Amino acid sequence: MCKKIGFIGCGNMGSAMVGGMIKSGNIDKNNVIIFDRSTEKTSSLKERYGINVGKSSVDIASASDIIILSVKPNIYKDVIEEIKGIIDENKIIVTIAAGQKITDVEKMFKKPVKIIRTMPNTPALVGEGMSALCKNQLATEQDLEEIKEIFECFGEAEVIKEDLIDAFIAVSGSSPAYVFMFIEALADGAVLEGMPRDKAYKMACQAVLGSAKMVMESNEHPAKLRDNVCSPGGTTIEAVAELESKGFKSAVISAMRKCAHKSRYMK
Numbered sequence: 001m002c003k004k005i006g007f008i009g010c011g012n013m014g015s016a017m018v019g020g021m022i023k024s025g026n027i028d029k030n031n032v033i034i035f036d037r038s039t040e041k042t043s044s045l046k047e048r049y050g051i052n053v054g055k056s057s058v059d060i061a062s063a064s065d066i067i068i069l070s071v072k073p074n075i076y077k078d079v080i081e082e083i084k085g086i087i088d089e090n091k092i093i094v095t096i097a098a099g100q101k102i103t104d105v106e107k108m109f110k111k112p113v114k115i116i117r118t119m120p121n122t123p124a125l126v127g128e129g130m131s132a133l134c135k136n137q138l139a140t141e142q143d144l145e146e147i148k149e150i151f152e153c154f155g156e157a158e159v160i161k162e163d164l165i166d167a168f169i170a171v172s173g174s175s176p177a178y179v180f181m182f183i184e185a186l187a188d189g190a191v192l193e194g195m196p197r198d199k200a201y202k203m204a205c206q207a208v209l210g211s212a213k214m215v216m217e218s219n220e221h222p223a224k225l226r227d228n229v230c231s232p233g234g235t236t237i238e239a240v241a242e243l244e245s246k247g248f249k250s251a252v253i254s255a256m257r258k259c260a261h262k263s264r265y266m267k
Ligand SMILES: NC(=O)C1=CN([C@@H]2O[C@H](COP(=O)(O)OP(=O)(O)OC[C@H]3O[C@@H](n4cnc5c(N)ncnc54)[C@H](OP(=O)(O)O)[C@@H]3O)[C@@H](O)[C@H]2O)C=CC1
Pocket: 008, 009, 010, 011, 012, 013, 014, 035, 036, 037, 038, 041, 057, 070, 071, 072, 073, 075, 078, 079, 096, 097, 098, 119, 120, 121, 122, 173, 174
């Protein structure tokens, strides 16, 4: 892969993707160029990964074959207005924004442009991202495969239909936030029972990591794996009963409905 990859916006998600790509060893640092209106962010990424820094969004659009729009959804219009003159049918626009449908982005360009809509997540930074991708009509299957390969540098990637992207945000793009809350709650519970805080985080994280791995590798239903932990009259069923009475699962499901609804209707 020797195409030039440009990032416009290097905040939480852009920097996680840049970090994941470079750390993977599959993308040459000389093929990555970034721009953010905050020079502090670009300087720190340049220092860490040795990548190139552009002077403007226009710089990135000119120098890159693949342009990743990693600014907030409400900034898309301004950035596209700046770069659209430079974008031709040989370049691929990659979007990562919640709520920005392919047709919305096509309208902003007001001309035929190859667009791959994606939804990554921040665990990309540690090579454990989960991304979804879909394409517009002008982008080819080969373009989609090429972008998927780039996203696979920092985790798993799946091609999905665009109408599933709101569900995907709820289960993947946004879900690290709720998983971090769960880890924090597990650690707090352990601290309450006398465990030192640093050990509590390590134990909580390993329990989450190990449990996720078990679901992925065992092919068992999560409820069966839960039942295997619940000894009759034992400790776990006490915790499970309390979680059920507090509406643990329904709280998660209803949070995800809010998340998907926001993604579907946000402007
Ligand atoms: N955070 C996440 O977990 C995920 C985010 N996304 C999507 O990623 C996108 C970025 O989100 P996130 O990284 O969290 O946001 P951030 O605010 O952390 O990053 C956006 C960056 O873009 C900069 N910026 C703003 N305007 C411009 C501009 N005109 N030109 C260049 N840079 C600009 C911002 O600077 P300043 O801070 O000065 O405004 C900021 O550094 C969003 O569209 C979001 O929906 C998708 C999946 C997961």
